[in-house]
Amino acid sequence: MAVQFLRRLRSGGPGTSSARHPGGRAVTAALLVPAIAFLALFFFYPILITFGTSITPANGTGVTLEEYLTILSSPKDWGVIALTLGLAVGTTVISVLLAVPLALILRRRIRGHRALRLLVLAPLMILALVSALGLLILWDRNGWLNLLFSRLLPFSDGPLQIDYTIPGLLIFYTWLYSPFTILTTLSAVEGIDPNVEEAARVSGAAPWRVFRSVTLPLAWPGIRAGSVLTFLLAFGAFSVPLIAGGNHRPLPVLIYTEAAVFQNFERGSALAMVMAVVALAAIALYTRFSSKPVRGSAG
Amino acid sequence: MGAMIELVDVVKRYGDVVACNRLNLAVDQGELVTLLGASGCGKTTALRCITGSLRPDGGRIIIDGRDVTDVPTHKRNIGVVFQNFALFPHLTVVDNVGYPLRVRGVRSAERRERAIEALRLVRLDGLGGRFPRELSGGQQQRVGLARAIVYEPTVILFDEPLSNLDAKLRLEMREEIASLKDRLGFTSIYVTHDQEEALSLSDRIAVMKDGVVHQVGRPTEIYGAPKTAFVAEFLGNPNRLTGVCVERTEDQVVVEADGQRIAAIAESDTPKVGERAVVYVRPESVRIRNGTASADESTLRATVVRSAFLGDSTEYILSLSDSVSWHLRLEHTTRLTVGEAVDLSALRAGCRAFALGESADDGTHRGASAEA
Amino acid sequence: MTAVAVAAGARIRPRVGPGLSRLITYTFLLAFVLYVLSPFLAILVTSIAQDWFGGRILPGSLTLRWFDWAFNVTNLPGVMANSFIIAGLTIAISLVIGIPTAWALGRRHVRARNVLMTLILLPKTVPPITFALGLSREFYSFDLVDTHLGVALAHTTLALPFVVLIMSATFAGLDERVLEAGRVCGGNWFRNLVHLVLPMAMPGLMASVLFTFVTSFNEFTLTLVTYGPDTLTLTVQTYLAIGDGFLEVASAISVVLLVPSVILLLLIQRQIRPENILGGVKGL
Ligand SMILES: Nc1ncnc2c1ncn2[C@@H]1O[C@H](COP(=O)(O)OP(=O)(O)OP(=O)(O)O)[C@@H](O)[C@H]1O
Ligand SMILES: Nc1ncnc2c1ncn2[C@@H]1O[C@H](COP(=O)(O)OP(=O)(O)OP(=O)(O)O)[C@@H](O)[C@H]1O
Ligand SMILES: [Mg+2]
Ligand SMILES: [Mg+2]
Numbered sequence: 001m002a003v004q005f006l007r008r009l010r011s012g013g014p015g016t017s018s019a020r021h022p023g024g025r026a027v028t029a030a031l032l033v034p035a036i037a038f039l040a041l042f043f044f045y046p047i048l049i050t051f052g053t054s055i056t057p058a059n060g061t062g063v064t065l066e067e068y069l070t071i072l073s074s075p076k077d078w079g080v081i082a083l084t085l086g087l088a089v090g091t092t093v094i095s096v097l098l099a100v101p102l103a104l105i106l107r108r109r110i111r112g113h114r115a116l117r118l119l120v121l122a123p124l125m126i127l128a129l130v131s132a133l134g135l136l137i138l139w140d141r142n143g144w145l146n147l148l149f150s151r152l153l154p155f156s157d158g159p160l161q162i163d164y165t166i167p168g169l170l171i172f173y174t175w176l177y178s179p180f181t182i183l184t185t186l187s188a189v190e191g192i193d194p195n196v197e198e199a200a201r202v203s204g205a206a207p208w209r210v211f212r213s214v215t216l217p218l219a220w221p222g223i224r225a226g227s228v229l230t231f232l233l234a235f236g237a238f239s240v241p242l243i244a245g246g247n248h249r250p251l252p253v254l255i256y257t258e259a260a261v262f263q264n265f266e267r268g269s270a271l272a273m274v275m276a277v278v279a280l281a282a283i284a285l286y287t288r289f290s291s292k293p294v295r296g297s298a299g
Numbered sequence: 300m301g302a303m304i305e306l307v308d309v310v311k312r313y314g315d316v317v318a319c320n321r322l323n324l325a326v327d328q329g330e331l332v333t334l335l336g337a338s339g340c341g342k343t344t345a346l347r348c349i350t351g352s353l354r355p356d357g358g359r360i361i362i363d364g365r366d367v368t369d370v371p372t373h374k375r376n377i378g379v380v381f382q383n384f385a386l387f388p389h390l391t392v393v394d395n396v397g398y399p400l401r402v403r404g405v406r407s408a409e410r411r412e413r414a415i416e417a418l419r420l421v422r423l424d425g426l427g428g429r430f431p432r433e434l435s436g437g438q439q440q441r442v443g444l445a446r447a448i449v450y451e452p453t454v455i456l457f458d459e460p461l462s463n464l465d466a467k468l469r470l471e472m473r474e475e476i477a478s479l480k481d482r483l484g485f486t487s488i489y490v491t492h493d494q495e496e497a498l499s500l501s502d503r504i505a506v507m508k509d510g511v512v513h514q515v516g517r518p519t520e521i522y523g524a525p526k527t528a529f530v531a532e533f534l535g536n537p538n539r540l541t542g543v544c545v546e547r548t549e550d551q552v553v554v555e556a557d558g559q560r561i562a563a564i565a566e567s568d569t570p571k572v573g574e575r576a577v578v579y580v581r582p583e584s585v586r587i588r589n590g591t592a593s594a595d596e597s598t599l600r601a602t603v604v605r606s607a608f609l610g611d612s613t614e615y616i617l618s619l620s621d622s623v624s625w626h627l628r629l630e631h632t633t634r635l636t637v638g639e640a641v642d643l644s645a646l647r648a649g650c651r652a653f654a655l656g657e658s659a660d661d662g663t664h665r666g667a668s669a670e671a
Numbered sequence: 672m673t674a675v676a677v678a679a680g681a682r683i684r685p686r687v688g689p690g691l692s693r694l695i696t697y698t699f700l701l702a703f704v705l706y707v708l709s710p711f712l713a714i715l716v717t718s719i720a721q722d723w724f725g726g727r728i729l730p731g732s733l734t735l736r737w738f739d740w741a742f743n744v745t746n747l748p749g750v751m752a753n754s755f756i757i758a759g760l761t762i763a764i765s766l767v768i769g770i771p772t773a774w775a776l777g778r779r780h781v782r783a784r785n786v787l788m789t790l791i792l793l794p795k796t797v798p799p800i801t802f803a804l805g806l807s808r809e810f811y812s813f814d815l816v817d818t819h820l821g822v823a824l825a826h827t828t829l830a831l832p833f834v835v836l837i838m839s840a841t842f843a844g845l846d847e848r849v850l851e852a853g854r855v856c857g858g859n860w861f862r863n864l865v866h867l868v869l870p871m872a873m874p875g876l877m878a879s880v881l882f883t884f885v886t887s888f889n890e891f892t893l894t895l896v897t898y899g900p901d902t903l904t905l906t907v908q909t910y911l912a913i914g915d916g917f918l919e920v921a922s923a924i925s926v927v928l929l930v931p932s933v934i935l936l937l938l939i940q941r942q943i944r945p946e947n948i949l950g951g952v953k954g955l
Pocket of ligand 3 (some may be wrong): 342343344
């Protein structure tokens with residue numbers, strides 16, 4: 001499962017300590033209780049409530065799957081799911097395309113690489129809303145980038161509309177969520193023994209081939225680990241599309257709008273459950289199909 | 300006969316450090332030449348210039364008559380065996396060995412066949428399906444060897460291939476490389492700082508220091524007739540005596556130190572009378588004197604300071620003066636006790652004298668190890 | 672000597688390749704730097720801009736009015752206090768609840784530990800919006816809405832998995848021999864805790880505190896469904912300002928928000944190893 005995959009990545013192997021301590025199982029159980037109880041109360045129970053709400057008819061009694069059926073039969077809702085997934089996948093792909101060359105440059109420890117590393121972290125530390133605001137101002141029809149484009153490309157007809165469009169959301173998401181991919185990719189690339197790439201070169205592999213058959217497969221676990229995070233964050237992004245999505249409403253925004261604005265808790269809850277299932281399924285698929293990367297295709 | 304590998308005045312700097320300083324070396328077809336030198340003397344740098352991973356700041360590199368100075372690494376057709384093996388961790392053993400063939404467009408069936416043949420040559424049959432991490436260190440280096448020979452490259456470079464292996468395995472792999480070389484006849488440059496390895500394996504040895512080759516020659520030449528104090532010092536773990544040259548004739552020079560006199564072979568560049576000089580004495584040319592010394596032996600007085608049992612022999616540390624101590628290995632037939640005073644005989648043929656000119660540090664630096 | 676004519680120590684003509692790839696490299700890096708920094712620059716300039724319309728590159732004049740608004744009209748000090756109180760509470764709750772569990776998972780024999788760990792990490796795997804609605808309903812029935820404690824509890828669901836993860840790895844990595852030595856030397860468990868365990872676990876603890884702070888300080892979704900007039904945080908206030916269309920005021924608030932973030936970034940940079948990053952720096 002995806003979660004296990006994440007856990008394995010994060011903890012760096014099973015932290016088995018053979019130490020058996022006094023007190024035995026009772027003490028162990030007592031130590032575990034607070035966290036389990038907390039999550040039961042404030043995570044699993046809310047999900048149960050959400051699920052309960054989603055299958056309760058509007059008039060209050062009985063059980064109904066009506067909301068789910070409505071979602072499943074509505075092309076509009078399918079469109080929203082597709083948009084959410086599409087944005088997440090697009091962001092992930094762009095992030096990898098950005099991360100790999102950047103990591104290959106930063107590994108060379110050129111002058112100023114420390115500052116660059118710090119810069120990579122910046123989007124992680126700053127509130128997504130703040131970043132989104134900055135990006136909105138930057139890409140505004142009268143913003144700096146459009147001013148630049150209008151000077152560089154004199155034949156362009158009018159300013160580019162980026163804010164509140166899907167390409168705009170992709171740009172924003174990538175700015176916000178690519179650092180995860182960049183950092184793990186960098187760490188994976190730096191873990192590669194340069195002699196191994198050297199061995200490929202002396203064996204007769206041209207630079208691109210060395211990259212494809214040695215560097216990339218060896219960096220792949222790192223790329224995958226970070227890109228799962230990028231994917232998850234892009235999939236669940238809420239505040240950014242809320243203020244910068246315009247008419248494009250990915251699932252989290254739709255869920256919030258249904259529940260908070262239209263007070264339709266049943267539909268909001270059903271959409272939330274759909275979202276949870278899609279998220280878990282997507283990660284499961286992702287980890288499954290990326291676990292055997294370019295391996296073996298040394299040619 | 301044309302040289303297979305030729306370095307001409309190769310210069311490589313890292314900032315202020317000159318790692319290769321007008322390096323010249325020619326390796327003939329089928330020859331194994333060792334680059335021998337202390338850590339940091341530029342051996343790896345020289346090798347990396349040959350592979351093309353480093354670009355020399357000056358000079359040319361010629362392989363098989365072709366100037367490859369401007370040829371990128373992957374077009375040089377060189378095999379390299381790395382110190383840390385540098386196997387592809389994501390490929391099986393067969394795929395590791397087959398990789399050079401794969402990038403050369405060899406078809407899969409033939410590739411496999413040739414990889415397995417190469418693995419057989421390094422006596423690794425049957426392990427082709429494993430991943431490198433499932434092999435022991437010795438096995439991994441055999442895979443590295445197989446990968447380097449599988450495409451029959453013009454030359455094979457070895458960068459301290461045995462230094463990550465334990466002593467016994469090192470000996471075994473050394474034999475392996477020697478026999479492979481005899482069978483396949485490749486031309487190679489072999490980097491090491493293990494003199495025993497160099498002496499036993501090489502057709503010729505190039506002794507390097509500070510980016511310069513001091514002497515190139517057959518092992519017996521290098522060992523028996525070192526041309527510089529550094530070469531004499533570096534090979535054979537010699538005993539050493541520093542003093543003043545007091546006599547110089549047609550066939551010998553005599554150096555006096557702390558009241559002891561020692562005669563050494565005269566060479567063209569031996570010190571002149573009155574000059575400070577250092578004499579290197581091969582341990583095997585020193586014996587405990589019994590009876591009178593012959594004409595070609597010098598006699599020296601020493602005190603036994605320490606002894607170390609080595610199994611088949613015992614090593615004694617002998618003090619010739621406050622600042623000079625020698626080591627001497629003796630069979631168990633002769634026994635010395637600590638504190639005992641002995642007379643030593645040093646065979647003139649095993650002694651070399653060098654002037655302590657501006658290169659005085661040549662002797663003093665390394666001397667520490669001999670006196671330890 | 673070979674037949675190849677060789678000028679001794681000949682100068683080598685520069686290759687075209689490296690020069691070109693160098694140019695590409697530095698262009699790429701420059702673009703990346705601008706790409707990351709320009710939104711911040713845009714905010715900084717907006718927050719002090721006046722008369723900035725109609726395709727001007729820089730504002731006509733500068734003003735501190737927006738900061739004045741941010742502080743007085745939107746009660747920024749009070750809002751900021753809320754953010755810090757909630758973050759502090761979140762840190763306290765997460766550590767108190769998370770550390771015992773982390774100790775058990777890191778140092779004791781726990782059956783089904785994998786299942787347990789998966790469950791504990793689940794809140795970081797599904798987007799918060801999926802349980803935010805239920806949480807909000809629950810909070811209404813418990814009267815936790817619009818209380819500092821309530822918002823902090825909501826934030827703890829996201830901070831706790833990270834604390835457990837980091838601390839269990841930290842505890843598992845403690846050197847058993849040192850602890851053994853402590854026991855042998857006759858220290859009681861409290862002395863051992865203070866003098867041995869605490870110093871050794873310090874890096875993990877620091878990472879937990881810093882990341883929990885960032886998580887709480889920046890959390891939007893779970894704040895939005897649990898806040899009220901008395902628990903308005905900086906995050907929500909920024910959102911409200913943007914929603915009202917006061918981009919200048921929102922920028923001023925954002926600049927204020929950037930200060931702790933930049934300080935944290937500098938504090939935290941050494942802690943940031945990929946395995947920590949994967950623990951998630953901010954909420955999903
Ligand atoms: N990338 C580099 N940058 C700066 N200096 C370097 C670099 N690589 C090597 N040097 C320096 O160049 C000199 C020669 O290094 P080189 O690696 O060739 O030595 P070596 O003979 O292979 O030593 P060893 O036996 O330890 O492998 C050393 O002084 C080393 O410090
Ligand atoms: N993970 C593994 N899977 C399968 N076989 C293995 C694995 N690890 C080691 N082996 C095999 O077990 C044998 C012993 O390996 P080990 O690494 O213990 O050798 P070693 O004594 O350390 O040798 P060396 O001195 O060469 O490192 C070897 O034949 C090796 O191929
Ligand atoms: Mg070296
Ligand atoms: Mg081993």
